[in-house]
Amino acid sequence: xxxxxxxxxxxxxVKKLESYTIYSPQEEGDFWNYEVIKNAEIIDLDYLNTVxxxxxxxxxxxxxxxxxxxSNEDELKVKEILPEERPAVIFGVRPCDGKALTLxxxxxxxxxxxxxxxxxxxSTTLVGLTCNTPxxxxxxxxxxxxxxxxxxGLDILMTDLGDKYYxxxxxxxxxxxxxSAKALFKSPTAKDKKDLxxxxxxxxxxxxxxxxxxxxxxxxxxxxxxxxxxxxESLSCIRCGICTYLCPTxxxxxxxxxxxxxSPIKGERVRTWDNCQFPDFTMHSSGHNPRPxxxxxxxxxxxxxxxxxxxxxKNYQCIGxxxxxxxxxxxxxxxxxxxxxxxxxx
Amino acid sequence: MVNLEELKKEASQILKEGKVKYIIxxxxxxxxxxxxxxxxxxxxxxxxxxxxxxxxxxxxLFLRDEKRRKAKEKEPDEKPVGIIVxxxxxxxxxxxxxxxxxxRDDVYILGISCENTGVLDEKKLxxxxxxxxxEKVEFGEKDDFVITTEDGKIKIAxxxxxxxxxxxxxxxxxxxxxxxIGEKTKRNIENPFKSLERIxxxxxxxxxxxxxxxxxxxxxxYACRSVCPMCYCDECVVDTISFVVTPDTPAEExxxxxxxxxKSPVSSExxxxxxxxxIHLTGRCIDCGECERVCPLDIPIRFLNKKLEKExxxxxxxxxxxxxxxxxxxxxxxxxxxxxxIR
Amino acid sequence: MDxxxxxxxxxxxxxxxEEVGGARPIKTFRTQFLNVNDFSFRSGxxxxxxxxxxGESMISISSSPLMKDYLQFSILKMGRVTSSLHEMQVGDVIxxxxxxxxxxxxxxxxxxxxxxxxxxxGLAPIWSVLNTAxxxxxxxxxxxxxxxxxxxxxxxxKEELEELKKKMPVHLSIDVEEPEWKxxxxxxxxxxxxxxxxxxxxxxxxxxxxxxxxxxxxxLEELGFKDEQIYTTVENKMKCGIGKCGRCNIGFHYVCKDxxxxxxxxxxxxxxxx
Numbered sequence: 001x002x003x004x005x006x007x008x009x010x011x012x013x014v015k016k017l018e019s020y021t022i023y024s025p026q027e028e029g030d031f032w033n034y035e036v037i038k039n040a041e042i043i044d045l046d047y048l049n050t051v052x053x054x055x056x057x058x059x060x061x062x063x064x065x066x067x068x069x070x071s072n073e074d075e076l077k078v079k080e081i082l083p084e085e086r087p088a089v090i091f092g093v094r095p096c097d098g099k100a101l102t103l104x105x106x107x108x109x110x111x112x113x114x115x116x117x118x119x120x121x122x123s124t125t126l127v128g129l130t131c132n133t134p135x136x137x138x139x140x141x142x143x144x145x146x147x148x149x150x151x152x153g154l155d156i157l158m159t160d161l162g163d164k165y166y167x168x169x170x171x172x173x174x175x176x177x178x179x180s181a182k183a184l185f186k187s188p189t190a191k192d193k194k195d196l197x198x199x200x201x202x203x204x205x206x207x208x209x210x211x212x213x214x215x216x217x218x219x220x221x222x223x224x225x226x227x228x229x230x231x232x233e234s235l236s237c238i239r240c241g242i243c244t245y246l247c248p249t250x251x252x253x254x255x256x257x258x259x260x261x262x263s264p265i266k267g268e269r270v271r272t273w274d275n276c277q278f279p280d281f282t283m284h285s286s287g288h289n290p291r292p293x294x295x296x297x298x299x300x301x302x303x304x305x306x307x308x309x310x311x312x313x314k315n316y317q318c319i320g321x322x323x324x325x326x327x328x329x330x331x332x333x334x335x336x337x338x339x340x341x342x343x344x345x346x
Numbered sequence: 347m348v349n350l351e352e353l354k355k356e357a358s359q360i361l362k363e364g365k366v367k368y369i370i371x372x373x374x375x376x377x378x379x380x381x382x383x384x385x386x387x388x389x390x391x392x393x394x395x396x397x398x399x400x401x402x403x404x405x406x407l408f409l410r411d412e413k414r415r416k417a418k419e420k421e422p423d424e425k426p427v428g429i430i431v432x433x434x435x436x437x438x439x440x441x442x443x444x445x446x447x448x449x450r451d452d453v454y455i456l457g458i459s460c461e462n463t464g465v466l467d468e469k470k471l472x473x474x475x476x477x478x479x480x481e482k483v484e485f486g487e488k489d490d491f492v493i494t495t496e497d498g499k500i501k502i503a504x505x506x507x508x509x510x511x512x513x514x515x516x517x518x519x520x521x522x523x524x525x526x527i528g529e530k531t532k533r534n535i536e537n538p539f540k541s542l543e544r545i546x547x548x549x550x551x552x553x554x555x556x557x558x559x560x561x562x563x564x565x566x567x568y569a570c571r572s573v574c575p576m577c578y579c580d581e582c583v584v585d586t587i588s589f590v591v592t593p594d595t596p597a598e599e600x601x602x603x604x605x606x607x608x609k610s611p612v613s614s615e616x617x618x619x620x621x622x623x624x625i626h627l628t629g630r631c632i633d634c635g636e637c638e639r640v641c642p643l644d645i646p647i648r649f650l651n652k653k654l655e656k657e658x659x660x661x662x663x664x665x666x667x668x669x670x671x672x673x674x675x676x677x678x679x680x681x682x683x684x685x686x687x688i689r
Numbered sequence: 690m691d692x693x694x695x696x697x698x699x700x701x702x703x704x705x706x707e708e709v710g711g712a713r714p715i716k717t718f719r720t721q722f723l724n725v726n727d728f729s730f731r732s733g734x735x736x737x738x739x740x741x742x743x744g745e746s747m748i749s750i751s752s753s754p755l756m757k758d759y760l761q762f763s764i765l766k767m768g769r770v771t772s773s774l775h776e777m778q779v780g781d782v783i784x785x786x787x788x789x790x791x792x793x794x795x796x797x798x799x800x801x802x803x804x805x806x807x808x809x810x811g812l813a814p815i816w817s818v819l820n821t822a823x824x825x826x827x828x829x830x831x832x833x834x835x836x837x838x839x840x841x842x843x844x845x846x847k848e849e850l851e852e853l854k855k856k857m858p859v860h861l862s863i864d865v866e867e868p869e870w871k872x873x874x875x876x877x878x879x880x881x882x883x884x885x886x887x888x889x890x891x892x893x894x895x896x897x898x899x900x901x902x903x904x905x906x907x908x909l910e911e912l913g914f915k916d917e918q919i920y921t922t923v924e925n926k927m928k929c930g931i932g933k934c935g936r937c938n939i940g941f942h943y944v945c946k947d948x949x950x951x952x953x954x955x956x957x958x959x960x961x962x963x
Contacts, residue, residue, distance in 0.1 A: 028563075029644050030469050051642055052565070061565060062610045065695045068741040076741065076782045080696050111946070112931040115693045137479065138377050209377075225960045236383035238407065240569035242642055252935030254586075255695075255928050258608050259742045267742050269695075272609040274934065278568075280587045282926050282936050285600060285768030287591035288899075290925060290962045294411075300938075308941035329573050329640035330403070331375045331382035596712065601772035 001169040003178055003185035004192050014040035016181040024091040025050050045092045049135035053097040053248030054090050058120045061273045070264040087123040096141045096319040098128050098153035100248030106313045107251045125173045128154035132199055134207050138322025143211035146320050148203040159196055166196045211335050217342050221307040229344055233337050234298040236330040241275040243324035249317045276300050348458055348528040354392045356525050360428055361389040366454045369428035370405045371395045379480055399491050400483045402465045404634040405429055406438040407575040409448055426454040433460055436520035437632035437667025438575045444670045457520025459528030462489045463504040464512025471507045511635040514538045539656045563643040564616040570637035570647050576630045584619055624650040629658050629675025632667040697739045697784025699723045705779055708845040714766045715845055716775055719759040730754055731792035732818035733950045737930045739784030746770035747927045751813040753820035763813040789930040791950050793818045802831040804886045806905050808877045808897025809838050812845050814922050815896050837862035837877040860884050878904035888913040894920045916954035923948050923963050939963050
């Protein structure tokens with residue numbers, strides 16, 4: 001389904017969606033982040049890239065899996081806590097971030113479907129926005145099979161045509177959203193379609209950064225596991241968690257018991273994001289650590305994204321959003337690391 | 347004015363003479379304005395070194411890595427490491443010496459004076475440039491910065507885009523060094539704790555609201571801890587495991603490790619993290635501001651440390667990083683200290 | 690919605706046996722599910738054990754799937770969760786989820802000789818497959834166990850081993866001489882060389898400390914065993930047990946899901962990150 005919406009009518013559309021929880025990018029000081037929209041009038045899709053991707057909504061940093069308690073009869077009870085089912089709409093999803101969810105879908109799918117992830121994923125409608133201009137100077141989606149107007153993972157893609165949005169719906173969930181405010185949407189004219197194609201074509205040209213010959217990298221990395229390359233590349237790494245926590249495709253997590261009473265026992269099992277750059281991530285109870293230094297941890301991050309994930313799922317586990325580059329405290333640049341690896345020893 | 351060529355010459359010389367193992371300095375970045383760490387071993391690579399107002403990083407944190415690496419080596423090279431420091435960074439070296447984390451012979455200090463300016467605050471600059479991208483920043487002739495954008499060069503008075511900490515800096519030249527580049531210029535700071543005023547002036551409930559909003563944003567990436575040269579402990583309360591565990595550590599000891607805080611990024615746990623860190627930095631923080639710069643969620647972490655720095659100054663007349671031989675704030679007692687309950 | 694694998698099933702501890710005392714104690718626990726038991730597993734698989742309020746630990750199941758009355762786990766006291774398990778009493782309730790991981794390819798081994806080689810707590814995963822092979826003795830040819838520990842006190846399943854000697858050759862060893870000890874003195878790999886099992890139509894299964902595994906494999910290679918004839922198990926730190934939390938990987942393999950059982954031929958192809 002394809003429709004156009006006058007820009008000024010966007011808040012009216014949002015108002016019509018009262019049965020949903022609505023998220024949109026909101027400015028917080030010097031950065032943007034997705035938050036629940038409290039007033040439809042404030043919706044603003046003229047934003048730079050958000051610090052955190054919609055991953056934080058579908059796969060929140062903290063989530064209770066179940067509660068446990070001992071009753072008076074000394075009987076232990078376990079109570080499953082699944083996410084509330086109120087459907088959500090996320091506005092202003094960058095196409096790369098939408099694509100990222102198709103990658104986490106693979107991880108949380110498979111033999112063991114993760115009920116927490118899928119409950120949110122299935123009840124969330126993603127309304128994307130074409131990046132007419134790159135939202136970050138470190139965007140490189142074209143190098144990792146993405147595009148500034150990719151529809152992957154999205155239910156609707158909106159494209160800013162100046163005074164209106166061109167809305168393309170790709171799914172039933174998307175159609176429902178457009179149908180919820182039929183009067184606001186018009187059918188696109190021939191000119192709208194022409195404008196759309198022009199903007200989409202231009203959007204690609206505006207992306208400055210790229211990895212050359214990305215396709216050669218996975219095979220190359222396979223032979224570089226034992227290379228001293230990783231020692232050199234990780235010299236400035238400070239082992240913080242920014243690159244992975246901000247990454248829309250990183251999915252690692254920890255599970256811990258948080259106790260509110262120790263006798264009788266009462267508490268929750270909680271899942272929180274975790275991070276391959278932290279030294280305790282892989283450290284055995286015995287003190288043995290298969291990834292004992294920052295070189296092995298940087299290697300894990302790069303190899304997971306550009307070798308292991310490709311071996312498992314045939315996709316890069318990177319969508320080219322550039323967050324890890326822009327926010328790295330010491331300027332470690334995944335594009336640079338990959339290009340150096342590609343050319344290493346040749 | 348600081349002459350970059352002089353720095354390169356000194357660096358090249360100490361490498362050629364074999365005085366240092368390598369030099370920790372800064373080089374241009376592929377992806378942003380701020381120069382990034384360079385670990386220079388060969389004299390010819392000193393050409394990579396840069397010095398400009400975007401040289402924000404405090405490189406002394408890498409002395410932690412050097413120490414860990416050396417501890418693992420069977421026959422470590424005992425030569426010092428060359429390190430390029432600004433005034434604030436040099437104070438970090440003094441604290442590390444005071445705490446005997448490093449020895450004076452471990453470092454060869456190439457000190458650079460910030461003279462009348464300091465380093466820039468990228469966010470202030472971005473606001474000033476209103477969306478235009480700064481491609482290059484240089485020191486100007488008259489306490490100003492020369493910014494190159496796609497539209498050409500513009501001059502901005504340093505005061506307008508300087509980091510807040512530089513505006514409050516008490517010693518904008520290195521206080522410990524082997525070589526000094528630039529001059530120890532005089533500068534008058536009216537109130538080194540001026541930035542605190544806007545929070546201190548708030549009534550308690552608003553102050554609480556302010557901090558709660560800020561701390562709630564924390565995603566516990568621990569970048570503030572990781573970038574801090576003082577956060578060098580092998581065992582940190584926030585880690586799930588102690589890194590000093592060996593195969594012989596009894597199970598009981600591991601099992602009894604106190605869980606001070608949960609991994610959940612909720613108010614209570616985030617507060618514990620940030621307050622524990624702030625307390626542990628009292629009398630140690632030298633206000634390099636790196637914790638605040640690296641925070642992806644812009645939490646004004648520096649205020650916490652600055653507030654404690656102010657308390658230390660007002661109550662105990664204590665300042666961190668000026669004297670490697672002074673007793674530490676929290677483990678020493680003087681007769682004239684306030685609070686007579688301790689006597 | 691699919692079954693929620695994160696929710697542990699409750700099980701009661703029905704028996705606790707102290708295998709090894711001292712500084713590195715080992716206890717064997719037998720458990721029974723409180724509700725209907727639909728827990729079917731294969732030898733080599735593991736289960737995530739919960740001590741509610743403390744957390745979880747991945748433990749290999751040391752009983753044979755042929756034994757339907759209980760699940761057995763032999764546990765070395767190592768960290769938070771295993772220390773709590775060691776404090777538990779008969780009648781206490783724990784959580785169990787799983788089974789997770791792959792298993793020993795016992796179907797493929799039919800008609801072969803099997804040499805089991807264990808060290809310390811490494812006998813636990815072997816115990817399950819050994820008892821399965823023993824229970825279906827007609828399916829396999831000659832079975833042999835080579836097992837050792839630091840001292841005689843550190844050997845697990847002491848009584849069971851005496852029983853086992855009546856059914857198959859059992860070669861025990863300890864690292865240093867003790868007055869009463871009549872069997873082999875030396876490290877497990879040395880005992881392997883000493884007992885000289887034939888590689889002909891044979892499979893060797895080895896579990897134990899990483900350093901022991903390394904030298905056992907070397908000893909087996911010297912005896913003429915091919916990479917495809919040697920099987921071992923790998924352990925890494927685990928949380929989810931289902932290949933999602935991201936920490937136990939060796940290359941693109943998640944040990945919790947794709948392991949813990951590997952032939953040496955398979956393991957050799959993966960990065961050395963365990």
